[in-house]
Amino acid sequence: MAEKNIPISEDDLHPINQLNTKQKEVFDIIFNNAMSDVGGAFFPDGPGGTGKSFLYKVLLAHIRSRGFIALIVASTGIASSGFLEGQTAPSRFKIPIDGGPGSKCQISFQSSEAELIRNFKIIIWDEAPMADKSATVSLK
Secondary structure (H helix, E strand, O other), X not given: OHHHOOOOOHHHHHHHHHOXXXXXXHHHHHHHHHHOOOOOOOXXXXXXXXXXXXXXXXXXXXXXXXXXEEEEEEOOHHHHOOOOOOEEHHHHHOOOOOOOXXXXXXXXXXXXXXXHHHHEEEEEEEOHHHOOOOOEEEEO
């Protein structure tokens, strides 16, 4: 599983010291929930330029450096291109582009995508509010 072997350099880990107070607070909450398997859904919010992408990169590096799977997806290709191993959500989760209400993602229960979803520690979905809310993921 390639997502388990994404190289993390020391340069990827040092930026934790550059997080501002609010970013560090959000980092601690999300990281601790992920590491303790508590789970949850978190929506860091703020205008462009406030450091959300920077926060995501630090989270990814710290979770991946511990050997866990950390996925990053975005609603658009432009947003996903800013992250190592980033993909669009439709690509990663097989979300139908032209789907309407009731459309479902077609991921086979035995597929490598399903295995990835079962084994992730964290999924970061940048620009999640821009996603089509009518599509759902169904492992069959």
